[in-house]
Amino acid sequence: MALEHAILVSLAERSASGYDLARRFDASIGNFWKASHQQIYKVLGRMEAQQLVEASLVEQDGRPDKKVYAITADGRLELARFSATPTPPEVLRSELAVKLRALPFGDRDAVVASVRARRVQHEEKLAYYSESSQRFYPDAEHVPQDQLGSWLVLRGGILAEETGLAWCDEILQALGAER
Amino acid sequence: MALEHAILVSLAERSASGYDLARRFDASIGNFWKASHQQIYKVLGRMEAQQLVEASLVEQDGRPDKKVYAITADGRLELARFSATPTPPEVLRSELAVKLRALPFGDRDAVVASVRARRVQHEEKLAYYSESSQRFYPDAEHVPQDQLGSWLVLRGGILAEETGLAWCDEILQALGAER
DNA sequence: ATTCCCATGTAATTAGTTACATGATTCG
DNA sequence: CGAATCATGTAACTAATTACATGGGAAT
Secondary structure (H helix, E strand, O other): OOHHHHHHHHHHHOOEEHHHHHHHOOOOHHHOEOOOHHHHHHHHHHHHHOOOEEEEEEOOOOOOOEEEEEEOHHHHHHHHHHHOOOOOOOOOEOHHHHHHHOHHHOOHHHHHHHHHHHHHHHHHHHHHHHHHHHHHOOOOOOOOHHHHHHHHHHHHHHHHHHHHHHHHHHHHHHOOOOO | OOHHHHHHHHHHHOOEEHHHHHHHOOOOHHHOEOOOHHHHHHHHHHHHHOOOEEEEEEOOOOOOOEEEEEEOHHHHHHHHHHHOOOOOOOOOEOHHHHHHHOHHHOOHHHHHHHHHHHHHHHHHHHHHHHHHHHHHOOOOOOOOHHHHHHHHHHHHHHHHHHHHHHHHHHHHHHOOOOO
Protein backbone atom coordinates (compact mmCIF):
# COMPACT_ATOMS: atom_id res chain seq x y z
CA MET A 1 0.00 0.00 0.00
CA ALA A 2 1.29 3.41 -0.88
CA LEU A 3 -0.72 5.42 1.66
CA GLU A 4 1.92 4.39 4.17
CA HIS A 5 4.57 5.79 1.88
CA ALA A 6 2.71 8.99 1.20
CA ILE A 7 2.52 9.46 4.98
CA LEU A 8 6.22 8.70 5.34
CA VAL A 9 7.08 11.31 2.70
CA SER A 10 4.92 13.87 4.41
CA LEU A 11 6.45 13.16 7.83
CA ALA A 12 9.95 13.17 6.36
CA GLU A 13 9.24 16.66 5.08
CA ARG A 14 7.91 17.69 8.50
CA SER A 15 6.55 15.96 11.61
CA ALA A 16 2.83 16.29 12.12
CA SER A 17 -0.22 15.11 14.05
CA GLY A 18 -2.85 12.90 12.46
CA TYR A 19 -5.01 15.96 12.15
CA ASP A 20 -2.24 17.90 10.38
CA LEU A 21 -1.72 14.98 8.01
CA ALA A 22 -5.44 14.85 7.27
CA ARG A 23 -5.27 18.49 6.23
CA ARG A 24 -2.22 17.84 4.06
CA PHE A 25 -4.12 15.00 2.43
CA ASP A 26 -6.80 17.54 1.64
CA ALA A 27 -4.34 19.89 -0.05
CA SER A 28 -0.73 19.37 -1.15
CA ILE A 29 -0.32 15.59 -0.87
CA GLY A 30 -4.02 15.22 -1.55
CA ASN A 31 -3.40 16.51 -5.06
CA PHE A 32 -2.04 13.10 -5.94
CA TRP A 33 -3.08 10.87 -3.06
CA LYS A 34 -6.41 11.16 -1.26
CA ALA A 35 -7.06 9.82 2.23
CA SER A 36 -9.66 10.42 4.92
CA HIS A 37 -8.75 11.18 8.54
CA GLN A 38 -10.20 7.84 9.66
CA GLN A 39 -7.93 5.98 7.31
CA ILE A 40 -4.93 8.08 8.31
CA TYR A 41 -5.40 7.43 12.04
CA LYS A 42 -5.80 3.72 11.39
CA VAL A 43 -2.65 3.48 9.27
CA LEU A 44 -0.68 5.69 11.69
CA GLY A 45 -1.49 3.24 14.47
CA ARG A 46 -0.20 0.34 12.45
CA MET A 47 2.88 2.26 11.38
CA GLU A 48 3.66 3.12 14.99
CA ALA A 49 3.46 -0.57 15.88
CA GLN A 50 5.87 -1.29 13.02
CA GLN A 51 8.14 1.49 14.33
CA LEU A 52 8.09 3.36 11.04
CA VAL A 53 6.92 6.41 12.97
CA GLU A 54 6.99 7.47 16.61
CA ALA A 55 4.54 9.65 18.46
CA SER A 56 5.13 12.20 21.17
CA LEU A 57 2.28 13.71 23.14
CA VAL A 58 2.17 17.49 22.95
CA GLU A 59 0.02 19.30 25.49
CA GLN A 60 -1.51 22.54 24.39
CA ASP A 61 -3.54 25.14 26.25
CA GLY A 62 -6.83 26.23 24.81
CA ARG A 63 -6.62 23.31 22.41
CA PRO A 64 -6.85 19.54 22.71
CA ASP A 65 -3.61 17.64 23.25
CA LYS A 66 -2.14 16.16 20.15
CA LYS A 67 0.13 13.31 19.16
CA VAL A 68 2.91 14.54 16.92
CA TYR A 69 4.30 11.81 14.70
CA ALA A 70 7.88 11.78 13.42
CA ILE A 71 9.50 9.42 10.96
CA THR A 72 11.98 6.98 12.52
CA ALA A 73 15.23 5.57 11.14
CA ASP A 74 13.27 2.44 10.13
CA GLY A 75 10.75 4.68 8.42
CA ARG A 76 13.49 6.37 6.41
CA LEU A 77 14.85 2.98 5.39
CA GLU A 78 11.40 1.86 4.31
CA LEU A 79 10.90 5.05 2.32
CA ALA A 80 14.23 4.59 0.53
CA ARG A 81 13.38 0.94 -0.14
CA PHE A 82 9.99 1.94 -1.57
CA SER A 83 11.62 4.60 -3.73
CA ALA A 84 13.82 1.93 -5.34
CA THR A 85 10.85 -0.32 -6.12
CA PRO A 86 9.43 -0.65 -9.66
CA THR A 87 6.24 1.36 -10.02
CA PRO A 88 3.19 -0.62 -11.16
CA PRO A 89 0.99 0.96 -13.83
CA GLU A 90 -1.61 3.25 -12.36
CA VAL A 91 -5.11 1.82 -12.10
CA LEU A 92 -7.41 4.27 -13.79
CA ARG A 93 -11.11 4.34 -13.18
CA SER A 94 -13.10 6.94 -15.01
CA GLU A 95 -16.76 7.07 -14.14
CA LEU A 96 -17.17 9.80 -16.74
CA ALA A 97 -15.85 7.44 -19.42
CA VAL A 98 -18.37 4.79 -18.31
CA LYS A 99 -21.13 7.38 -18.74
CA LEU A 100 -19.87 8.41 -22.17
CA ARG A 101 -19.84 4.81 -23.23
CA ALA A 102 -23.37 4.53 -21.82
CA LEU A 103 -24.62 7.45 -23.92
CA PRO A 104 -26.76 5.29 -26.24
CA PHE A 105 -28.55 3.85 -23.19
CA GLY A 106 -28.61 6.93 -21.00
CA ASP A 107 -29.43 10.55 -20.52
CA ARG A 108 -27.49 12.76 -22.90
CA ASP A 109 -28.35 16.07 -21.22
CA ALA A 110 -27.35 14.76 -17.82
CA VAL A 111 -24.01 13.58 -19.19
CA VAL A 112 -23.46 17.02 -20.70
CA ALA A 113 -24.16 18.47 -17.26
CA SER A 114 -21.58 16.13 -15.72
CA VAL A 115 -19.01 17.18 -18.29
CA ARG A 116 -19.71 20.86 -17.66
CA ALA A 117 -19.29 20.30 -13.92
CA ARG A 118 -16.06 18.41 -14.52
CA ARG A 119 -14.84 21.23 -16.73
CA VAL A 120 -15.34 23.73 -13.92
CA GLN A 121 -13.39 21.48 -11.54
CA HIS A 122 -10.51 21.32 -13.99
CA GLU A 123 -10.53 25.08 -14.40
CA GLU A 124 -10.47 25.62 -10.64
CA LYS A 125 -7.69 23.13 -10.04
CA LEU A 126 -5.67 24.53 -12.90
CA ALA A 127 -6.02 28.04 -11.51
CA TYR A 128 -4.95 26.79 -8.09
CA TYR A 129 -1.93 24.92 -9.47
CA SER A 130 -0.90 27.85 -11.65
CA GLU A 131 -1.01 30.16 -8.69
CA SER A 132 1.05 27.73 -6.59
CA SER A 133 3.52 27.43 -9.42
CA GLN A 134 4.01 31.19 -9.68
CA ARG A 135 4.20 31.65 -5.94
CA PHE A 136 6.59 28.83 -5.06
CA TYR A 137 8.57 28.51 -8.26
CA PRO A 138 8.69 31.95 -9.89
CA ASP A 139 11.76 30.94 -11.88
CA ALA A 140 10.85 27.70 -13.63
CA GLU A 141 14.32 27.43 -15.12
CA HIS A 142 16.05 27.40 -11.74
CA VAL A 143 14.14 25.27 -9.28
CA PRO A 144 16.24 24.39 -6.21
CA GLN A 145 17.47 20.80 -6.31
CA ASP A 146 15.68 19.80 -3.09
CA GLN A 147 12.35 21.02 -4.47
CA LEU A 148 12.64 19.34 -7.87
CA GLY A 149 10.28 16.52 -6.93
CA SER A 150 7.55 18.82 -5.65
CA TRP A 151 7.92 20.99 -8.71
CA LEU A 152 7.63 18.03 -11.06
CA VAL A 153 4.54 16.79 -9.25
CA LEU A 154 3.01 20.23 -9.61
CA ARG A 155 3.91 20.24 -13.31
CA GLY A 156 2.17 16.87 -13.64
CA GLY A 157 -0.92 18.34 -12.00
CA ILE A 158 -0.94 21.28 -14.38
CA LEU A 159 -0.54 19.06 -17.43
CA ALA A 160 -3.29 16.72 -16.23
CA GLU A 161 -5.74 19.56 -15.59
CA GLU A 162 -5.03 21.18 -18.94
CA THR A 163 -5.65 17.85 -20.64
CA GLY A 164 -8.83 17.24 -18.66
CA LEU A 165 -10.07 20.65 -19.70
CA ALA A 166 -9.25 19.99 -23.36
CA TRP A 167 -11.06 16.65 -23.19
CA CYS A 168 -14.18 18.26 -21.71
CA ASP A 169 -14.16 20.82 -24.51
CA GLU A 170 -13.88 18.09 -27.15
CA ILE A 171 -16.77 16.23 -25.56
CA LEU A 172 -18.99 19.29 -25.35
CA GLN A 173 -18.24 20.19 -28.93
CA ALA A 174 -18.91 16.66 -30.17
CA LEU A 175 -22.20 16.59 -28.28
CA GLY A 176 -23.14 19.96 -29.73
CA ALA A 177 -23.26 21.63 -26.32
CA GLU A 178 -22.13 25.07 -25.23
CA ARG A 179 -19.37 25.35 -22.68
CA MET B 1 -19.96 1.36 -7.14
CA ALA B 2 -19.41 1.87 -10.82
CA LEU B 3 -18.08 -1.59 -11.68
CA GLU B 4 -21.71 -2.67 -11.82
CA HIS B 5 -22.40 0.09 -14.29
CA ALA B 6 -19.36 -0.66 -16.40
CA ILE B 7 -20.63 -4.25 -16.62
CA LEU B 8 -24.12 -3.05 -17.51
CA VAL B 9 -22.72 -0.89 -20.33
CA SER B 10 -20.71 -3.78 -21.65
CA LEU B 11 -23.68 -6.15 -21.55
CA ALA B 12 -25.95 -3.53 -23.12
CA GLU B 13 -23.49 -3.37 -26.01
CA ARG B 14 -23.45 -7.17 -26.23
CA SER B 15 -24.32 -10.13 -24.00
CA ALA B 16 -21.34 -12.03 -22.66
CA SER B 17 -20.09 -14.66 -20.22
CA GLY B 18 -18.09 -13.75 -17.14
CA TYR B 19 -15.02 -14.89 -18.98
CA ASP B 20 -15.81 -12.68 -21.98
CA LEU B 21 -16.35 -9.74 -19.66
CA ALA B 22 -13.03 -10.41 -17.97
CA ARG B 23 -11.34 -10.18 -21.35
CA ARG B 24 -13.19 -6.97 -22.18
CA PHE B 25 -12.01 -5.58 -18.84
CA ASP B 26 -8.50 -6.39 -20.00
CA ALA B 27 -8.92 -4.46 -23.24
CA SER B 28 -11.64 -2.02 -24.37
CA ILE B 29 -13.52 -1.32 -21.13
CA GLY B 30 -10.32 -1.99 -19.24
CA ASN B 31 -8.84 1.13 -20.77
CA PHE B 32 -10.86 3.16 -18.32
CA TRP B 33 -12.07 0.63 -15.76
CA LYS B 34 -9.97 -2.27 -14.52
CA ALA B 35 -11.45 -5.38 -12.91
CA SER B 36 -10.23 -8.91 -12.24
CA HIS B 37 -12.22 -11.99 -13.18
CA GLN B 38 -12.77 -12.84 -9.51
CA GLN B 39 -14.34 -9.47 -8.91
CA ILE B 40 -16.44 -9.72 -12.05
CA TYR B 41 -17.89 -13.14 -11.13
CA LYS B 42 -18.70 -11.92 -7.65
CA VAL B 43 -20.46 -8.78 -8.86
CA LEU B 44 -22.28 -10.69 -11.62
CA GLY B 45 -23.71 -12.99 -8.95
CA ARG B 46 -25.02 -10.06 -6.98
CA MET B 47 -26.38 -8.38 -10.08
CA GLU B 48 -28.23 -11.53 -11.07
CA ALA B 49 -29.83 -11.63 -7.62
CA GLN B 50 -30.85 -8.00 -8.11
CA GLN B 51 -32.23 -8.93 -11.53
CA LEU B 52 -30.10 -6.36 -13.31
CA VAL B 53 -28.80 -9.17 -15.50
CA GLU B 54 -30.00 -12.68 -16.35
CA ALA B 55 -27.93 -15.72 -17.20
CA SER B 56 -28.61 -18.51 -19.65
CA LEU B 57 -26.52 -21.64 -19.71
CA VAL B 58 -24.92 -22.33 -23.08
CA GLU B 59 -23.54 -25.81 -23.66
CA GLN B 60 -20.58 -26.09 -25.97
CA ASP B 61 -18.73 -29.07 -27.38
CA GLY B 62 -15.00 -29.24 -26.98
CA ARG B 63 -15.27 -26.37 -24.52
CA PRO B 64 -16.65 -25.92 -21.02
CA ASP B 65 -20.24 -24.78 -20.69
CA LYS B 66 -20.70 -21.11 -20.10
CA LYS B 67 -23.22 -18.76 -18.57
CA VAL B 68 -24.09 -15.96 -20.95
CA TYR B 69 -25.33 -12.88 -19.17
CA ALA B 70 -27.74 -10.38 -20.73
CA ILE B 71 -28.93 -7.06 -19.38
CA THR B 72 -32.55 -7.02 -18.20
CA ALA B 73 -35.16 -4.27 -18.38
CA ASP B 74 -34.31 -3.43 -14.77
CA GLY B 75 -30.67 -3.29 -15.74
CA ARG B 76 -31.42 -0.81 -18.51
CA LEU B 77 -33.38 1.34 -16.09
CA GLU B 78 -30.51 1.27 -13.61
CA LEU B 79 -28.05 2.20 -16.34
CA ALA B 80 -30.20 5.15 -17.41
CA ARG B 81 -30.59 6.22 -13.78
CA PHE B 82 -26.82 6.04 -13.28
CA SER B 83 -26.22 8.04 -16.44
CA ALA B 84 -28.35 10.87 -15.02
CA THR B 85 -26.43 10.96 -11.74
CA PRO B 86 -23.88 13.69 -10.95
CA THR B 87 -20.34 12.40 -11.41
CA PRO B 88 -18.09 12.72 -8.34
CA PRO B 89 -14.54 13.99 -8.92
CA GLU B 90 -12.16 11.21 -9.81
CA VAL B 91 -9.93 10.01 -6.98
CA LEU B 92 -6.40 10.10 -8.27
CA ARG B 93 -3.60 8.11 -6.73
CA SER B 94 -0.22 8.48 -8.30
CA GLU B 95 2.48 6.29 -6.83
CA LEU B 96 4.95 7.90 -9.19
CA ALA B 97 4.13 11.31 -7.72
CA VAL B 98 4.75 9.93 -4.23
CA LYS B 99 8.15 8.74 -5.39
CA LEU B 100 8.98 12.08 -6.98
CA ARG B 101 8.08 13.82 -3.76
CA ALA B 102 10.27 11.27 -1.97
CA LEU B 103 13.28 12.09 -4.14
CA PRO B 104 15.26 13.83 -1.35
CA PHE B 105 14.86 10.71 0.82
CA GLY B 106 15.12 8.06 -1.87
CA ASP B 107 16.93 6.56 -4.78
CA ARG B 108 17.18 8.97 -7.68
CA ASP B 109 18.39 6.44 -10.24
CA ALA B 110 15.63 4.01 -9.38
CA VAL B 111 13.04 6.75 -9.79
CA VAL B 112 14.51 7.60 -13.18
CA ALA B 113 14.15 3.92 -14.08
CA SER B 114 10.48 4.00 -13.01
CA VAL B 115 9.88 7.07 -15.15
CA ARG B 116 11.55 5.45 -18.15
CA ALA B 117 9.40 2.36 -17.71
CA ARG B 118 6.30 4.52 -17.40
CA ARG B 119 7.29 6.37 -20.53
CA VAL B 120 7.43 3.11 -22.49
CA GLN B 121 3.97 2.18 -21.20
CA HIS B 122 2.59 5.50 -22.38
CA GLU B 123 4.19 5.07 -25.79
CA GLU B 124 2.74 1.59 -26.17
CA LYS B 125 -0.74 2.60 -25.10
CA LEU B 126 -0.64 5.65 -27.32
CA ALA B 127 0.36 3.52 -30.30
CA TYR B 128 -2.46 1.11 -29.52
CA TYR B 129 -5.04 3.87 -29.16
CA SER B 130 -3.85 5.62 -32.32
CA GLU B 131 -4.17 2.42 -34.27
CA SER B 132 -7.67 1.80 -32.89
CA SER B 133 -8.59 5.35 -33.76
CA GLN B 134 -7.49 4.98 -37.38
CA ARG B 135 -9.06 1.57 -37.75
CA PHE B 136 -12.46 2.26 -36.20
CA TYR B 137 -12.84 5.97 -36.86
CA PRO B 138 -10.94 6.75 -40.07
CA ASP B 139 -13.00 9.91 -40.55
CA ALA B 140 -12.71 11.82 -37.28
CA GLU B 141 -15.04 14.52 -38.60
CA HIS B 142 -17.90 12.12 -39.17
CA VAL B 143 -18.19 9.65 -36.35
CA PRO B 144 -21.56 7.84 -36.37
CA GLN B 145 -23.87 9.13 -33.65
CA ASP B 146 -24.17 5.78 -31.89
CA GLN B 147 -20.37 5.52 -31.59
CA LEU B 148 -19.80 9.05 -30.32
CA GLY B 149 -19.31 7.92 -26.72
CA SER B 150 -16.76 5.26 -27.58
CA TRP B 151 -14.93 7.70 -29.82
CA LEU B 152 -14.81 10.34 -27.09
CA VAL B 153 -13.49 7.81 -24.59
CA LEU B 154 -10.79 6.84 -27.04
CA ARG B 155 -9.96 10.51 -27.55
CA GLY B 156 -9.65 10.87 -23.79
CA GLY B 157 -7.25 7.94 -23.74
CA ILE B 158 -5.11 9.45 -26.45
CA LEU B 159 -4.98 12.83 -24.73
CA ALA B 160 -4.10 11.20 -21.40
CA GLU B 161 -1.29 9.10 -22.88
CA GLU B 162 0.16 12.06 -24.76
CA THR B 163 0.15 14.05 -21.56
CA GLY B 164 1.69 11.21 -19.57
CA LEU B 165 4.43 10.96 -22.15
CA ALA B 166 5.08 14.71 -22.03
CA TRP B 167 5.24 14.59 -18.23
CA CYS B 168 7.77 11.74 -18.31
CA ASP B 169 9.91 13.74 -20.72
CA GLU B 170 9.79 16.79 -18.46
CA ILE B 171 10.80 14.67 -15.49
CA LEU B 172 13.67 12.99 -17.31
CA GLN B 173 14.93 16.33 -18.56
CA ALA B 174 14.71 17.93 -15.12
CA LEU B 175 16.57 15.00 -13.59
CA GLY B 176 19.23 15.25 -16.28
CA ALA B 177 18.50 11.78 -17.62
CA GLU B 178 18.37 10.49 -21.15
CA ARG B 179 15.15 9.14 -22.51
C1' DA C 1 5.61 -32.65 -21.97
C1' DT C 2 4.29 -28.01 -21.18
C1' DT C 3 2.00 -24.09 -21.82
C1' DC C 4 -1.95 -21.43 -23.31
C1' DC C 5 -6.91 -20.86 -23.81
C1' DC C 6 -11.46 -21.68 -22.14
C1' DA C 7 -14.45 -21.40 -18.12
C1' DT C 8 -15.97 -20.63 -13.28
C1' DG C 9 -15.55 -20.00 -9.00
C1' DT C 10 -14.20 -19.81 -3.29
C1' DA C 11 -11.49 -18.13 0.66
C1' DA C 12 -8.75 -15.01 3.07
C1' DT C 13 -7.01 -10.72 3.53
C1' DT C 14 -6.33 -5.79 2.92
C1' DA C 15 -7.90 -1.27 1.78
C1' DG C 16 -11.21 2.14 1.79
C1' DT C 17 -15.81 4.37 2.80
C1' DT C 18 -19.58 5.79 5.67
C1' DA C 19 -21.58 6.44 9.87
C1' DC C 20 -21.12 7.40 14.59
C1' DA C 21 -18.95 9.53 18.74
C1' DT C 22 -16.95 13.15 21.88
C1' DG C 23 -15.53 17.61 23.59
C1' DA C 24 -13.21 22.17 24.07
C1' DT C 25 -12.42 26.78 21.84
C1' DT C 26 -12.92 30.44 18.68
C1' DC C 27 -15.33 33.38 15.42
C1' DG C 28 -19.35 35.81 13.64
C1' DC D 1 -26.45 30.93 19.72
C1' DG D 2 -24.58 28.32 16.02
C1' DA D 3 -21.03 27.03 13.06
C1' DA D 4 -16.29 26.18 12.22
C1' DT D 5 -11.74 24.61 13.83
C1' DC D 6 -8.93 21.58 16.52
C1' DA D 7 -8.23 16.81 17.81
C1' DT D 8 -8.79 11.67 17.96
C1' DG D 9 -10.76 7.85 17.33
C1' DT D 10 -14.29 3.17 16.85
C1' DA D 11 -17.58 0.29 14.31
C1' DA D 12 -19.76 -1.49 10.45
C1' DC D 13 -19.67 -2.20 5.91
C1' DT D 14 -18.24 -2.40 0.95
C1' DA D 15 -14.81 -2.99 -2.50
C1' DA D 16 -10.71 -4.93 -4.19
C1' DT D 17 -6.59 -7.88 -4.22
C1' DT D 18 -4.16 -12.18 -3.69
C1' DA D 19 -4.05 -16.86 -3.28
C1' DC D 20 -6.08 -21.16 -4.13
C1' DA D 21 -8.76 -24.54 -6.87
C1' DT D 22 -10.31 -27.43 -10.90
C1' DG D 23 -10.35 -29.53 -15.48
C1' DG D 24 -10.67 -30.39 -20.53
C1' DG D 25 -8.82 -29.23 -25.21
C1' DA D 26 -5.61 -27.29 -28.46
C1' DA D 27 -1.20 -25.86 -29.90
C1' DT D 28 4.20 -26.03 -29.86
